[in-house]
Amino acid sequence: MTVLPMRRFTPSPELVLSAGSWHGRLWVSDEPLAEPHRYLDCVAEFDRTGLWPVLIPHDQRFAAMNEDWIDDRGRLAPVEHRVGTVDPAAALARWWDSSCCGGACLRPFGATFPGLARRPSRRADPLAEAGNTGSVLAAHSKYRLGLVQTERPADIPAILGWTGMIKSTDQVAELSAVMRSWEERFGATLIALGFDTLEFAVSAPPRSQGRALTVAAEHRAFSLPTFTGQPGNLREFAAGLVHTRRWRFSWA
Helix, strand or coil, rough: CCCCCCCCCCCCCCCCCEEEEECCEEEEEECCCCCCCHHHHHHHHHHCCEEEEEEEEHHHHCCCCCCHHHHHCCCCCCCHHHHHHHHHHHHHHHHHCCCCCCEEEEEHCCCCCCCCCCCCCCCHHHHHHHHHHHHHHHHHHCCEEEEEEEHHHHHHHHHHHCCCCCCCCCCCHHHHHHHHHHHHHHCCCEEECCCCEEEEEEECCCCCHHHHHHHHHHHHHHCCHHCCCCCCCHHHHHHHCCCCCCEEEEEE
């Protein structure tokens, strides 16, 4: 892959993107995407440009104060060089918290993280899934477009030193390592990046309640606030993951 100078990149004429600017290692359009299909165009160009598109949602918490979290909140040091050294199963096991509900919400699991879910046998094209899902999101809400130079979308939090999960952990390399594992097993591809939210397009979601249970345990370990912010126990949480092609996490 040709390495492009990070602060000199200008979107290609083929993409016809709006004006924007660099914020560290993240290029962001000045205005929301006016043509949602441009997200799909950026995904199609990824192999050539090495720039992965992420949708940046409007965040009223910052807009109300005339701020933008991209510039007005700090970041961690970039640690993309560490992502490949992390064991995602070990990271999730460290994040597994059995104290939030006295164990009742964890059934059929208990105090010990159950391990990684198996990779589904069938899957669609993850890039096509990401492009289509991102375009649909952009058509239904206002998103600015972000571009990050990366070999794979999962590394973006580590590349940027993203702090969205800081209430739970400051180990952003571990976060990206889990996301790499999800890319490989479920075709779960990052499509939206907020101040404290992540959203994925999923080309190979679990296809049964039994498979979804272990995936739900991974989700709970990855973002406990997402789990506790919804009613029900782990079994009910898992039921919502069967055939679901969008995963959203929040640490708000």
